[in-house]
Amino acid sequence: MRNWKLTLAYDGTAFHGWQVQPGLVTVQGELQASLRRVLGEGPLPQGSGRTDAGVHALGQVASFMLSAPIPPENLARALNRTLPPSIRVLDARHVGAGFHARHSAVAKTYEYRIFRGSLCSPFLAPFVHPCVWPLDFSLLQRAAQAVTGEHDFISLAASDPDQTLRIEVAESALEARSTIRTIFDSGWSEEGELLKYRVRGGGFLHHMVRNLVGTMLEIARGQFAPDAMLKIIAARSRSAAGPTAPAKGLFLHSVEYGEDSIL
Amino acid sequence: MRNWKLTLAYDGTAFHGWQVQPGLVTVQGELQASLRRVLGEGPLPQGSGRTDAGVHALGQVASFMLSAPIPPENLARALNRTLPPSIRVLDARHVGAGFHARHSAVAKTYEYRIFRGSLCSPFLAPFVHPCVWPLDFSLLQRAAQAVTGEHDFISLAASDPDQTLRIEVAESALEARSTIRTIFDSGWSEEGELLKYRVRGGGFLHHMVRNLVGTMLEIARGQFAPDAMLKIIAARSRSAAGPTAPAKGLFLHSVEYGEDSIL
Numbered sequence: 001m002r003n004w005k006l007t008l009a010y011d012g013t014a015f016h017g018w019q020v021q022p023g024l025v026t027v028q029g030e031l032q033a034s035l036r037r038v039l040g041e042g043p044l045p046q047g048s049g050r051t052d053a054g055v056h057a058l059g060q061v062a063s064f065m066l067s068a069p070i071p072p073e074n075l076a077r078a079l080n081r082t083l084p085p086s087i088r089v090l091d092a093r094h095v096g097a098g099f100h101a102r103h104s105a106v107a108k109t110y111e112y113r114i115f116r117g118s119l120c121s122p123f124l125a126p127f128v129h130p131c132v133w134p135l136d137f138s139l140l141q142r143a144a145q146a147v148t149g150e151h152d153f154i155s156l157a158a159s160d161p162d163q164t165l166r167i168e169v170a171e172s173a174l175e176a177r178s179t180i181r182t183i184f185d186s187g188w189s190e191e192g193e194l195l196k197y198r199v200r201g202g203g204f205l206h207h208m209v210r211n212l213v214g215t216m217l218e219i220a221r222g223q224f225a226p227d228a229m230l231k232i233i234a235a236r237s238r239s240a241a242g243p244t245a246p247a248k249g250l251f252l253h254s255v256e257y258g259e260d261s262i263l
Numbered sequence: 264m265r266n267w268k269l270t271l272a273y274d275g276t277a278f279h280g281w282q283v284q285p286g287l288v289t290v291q292g293e294l295q296a297s298l299r300r301v302l303g304e305g306p307l308p309q310g311s312g313r314t315d316a317g318v319h320a321l322g323q324v325a326s327f328m329l330s331a332p333i334p335p336e337n338l339a340r341a342l343n344r345t346l347p348p349s350i351r352v353l354d355a356r357h358v359g360a361g362f363h364a365r366h367s368a369v370a371k372t373y374e375y376r377i378f379r380g381s382l383c384s385p386f387l388a389p390f391v392h393p394c395v396w397p398l399d400f401s402l403l404q405r406a407a408q409a410v411t412g413e414h415d416f417i418s419l420a421a422s423d424p425d426q427t428l429r430i431e432v433a434e435s436a437l438e439a440r441s442t443i444r445t446i447f448d449s450g451w452s453e454e455g456e457l458l459k460y461r462v463r464g465g466g467f468l469h470h471m472v473r474n475l476v477g478t479m480l481e482i483a484r485g486q487f488a489p490d491a492m493l494k495i496i497a498a499r500s501r502s503a504a505g506p507t508a509p510a511k512g513l514f515l516h517s518v519e520y521g522e523d524s525i526l
Contacts, residue, residue, distance in 0.1 A: 009384065009385050009386075010385050011385040011386055011388075056386075080382070085383065085385060085388035085389075086385045086388060087385060088382060088383070088384065088385050090382070119343070119351060119353065120348065120351070121272065121351065122272050122273050122274040122348060122349045122350060122351050123272075123274055123319075123390070125274075125348035125349060126348075127386070
């Protein structure tokens with residue numbers, strides 16, 4: 001048996017998220033079915049985290065064990081021949097037996113895209129959240145910077161308590177029950193009619209990026225005070241924060257691993 | 264009653280083409296339903312031509328009569344609020360009573376996009392035809408230039424005779440039965456990993472652009488002789504030409520009208 005690491009991009013529009021669900025088309029399910037078609041063995045690929053229905057990925061990572069001896073470039077090519085065109089294997093490589101796409105991750109980066117123009121192209125619509133309110137960019141940036149560092153992000157997690165820890169199950173039972181996460185970088189940029197939010201952290205709670213974006217938009221349009229973000233975090237209550245921004249604007253950008261975990 | 268001209272863009276992926284069909288989601292059907300929701304009257308919008316399932320539009324044109332007195336910018340905004348995000352009204356304006364989106368058209372431009380790279384992004388896949396064969400660009404260009412001018416294009420029309428004239432019904436019964444069309448411009452360009460074919464003509468037979476592309480690709484990969492295009496046209500037989508290129512790479516780029524038809 002060899003341990004494998006795949007890097008994947010997908011257009012999440014037509015999928016019911018990453019995770020296998022009975023009777024629904026999911027990215028994990030499609031990948032498992034392709035492995036079975038190509039190699040006759042269908043291990044369940046473990047993702048770096050679950051992405052919700054409609055969320056896209058530029059660099060999702062999955063790991064699994066295979067007994068078939070197949071060169072990495074051949075596996076990538078064979079999977080891309082059998083996967084739907086909305087899922088692509090960008091890279092396939094052997095990794096050490098200890099590597100696990102979720103447990104070994106040391107950082108993840110998400111990107112959220114907001115469309116500011118008056119007319120959103122049909123070709124862009126599945127990948128942006130069109131926001132018609134006037135937004136103060138400096139308030140967005142200030143709120144984004146406030147979330148860097150270590151915080152208890154329970155105010156920005158999915159309100160269903162069973163769901164809060166769904167996306168990121170940490171290695172130990174203790175960590176799994178914590179809602180404290182560390183954000184390394186958090187900031188907005190403007191690109192023409194797009195506003196892009198990029199956030200890099202050690203881990204994220206379920207819905208955390210979409211709730212952060214929904215809250216920052218409320219701050220930037222004046223619904224919350226300019227310095228509301230740290231107070232919302234301190235409130236430790238989901239009801240203190242803004243709404244959940246739509247899934248379709250969210251991209252899992254990349255996942256980072258320590259070099260020793262990959263060897 | 265006022266006569267209206269709409270310019271539309273759409274992502275054709277999820278539609279069963281332009282034309283209303285019972286039980287199927289079509290662009291014409293969605294537009295009619297939106298007009299009914301917005302204004303309480305639902306005339307059947309006439310398109311400049313039918314686009315097949317999976318074909319996209321950057322500038323389709325539709326015309327219809329409305330009794331409701333609504334300012335053009337309000338009609339565009341109201342339709343865009345009720346249409347799916349995969350269809351956008353780019354422009355709405357009053358036109359003279361004689362204007363008809365199909366009969367008044369004097370030229371149409373189509374674009375076809377081919378992907379030449381080894382790995383096609385999931386975000387690009389619905390809009391390109393990935394072509395893995397080595398292609399000689401100068402042969403593509405030579406074949407494209409050969410089709411300019413007036414020709415009987417029956418070799419490049421849909422093989423089903425009932426379908427051949429489906430996309431373009433000319434004004435008079437005589438013209439409707441002709442398979443002679445005039446191509447004003449026809450050429451390829453390279454943009455990174457994309458090859459784009461742009462063709463502008465007075466009118467097109469059903470499947471004509473996709474059959475032209477399928478035939479040019481066969482020439483450029485050496486399956487047909489370098490000078491085969493004019494011979495294929497002269498053969499006046501669908502079986503002389505290459506296969507029909509997939510719908511998803513095709514865009515209706517724009518439709519032109521004489522100034523007097525619009526006033």
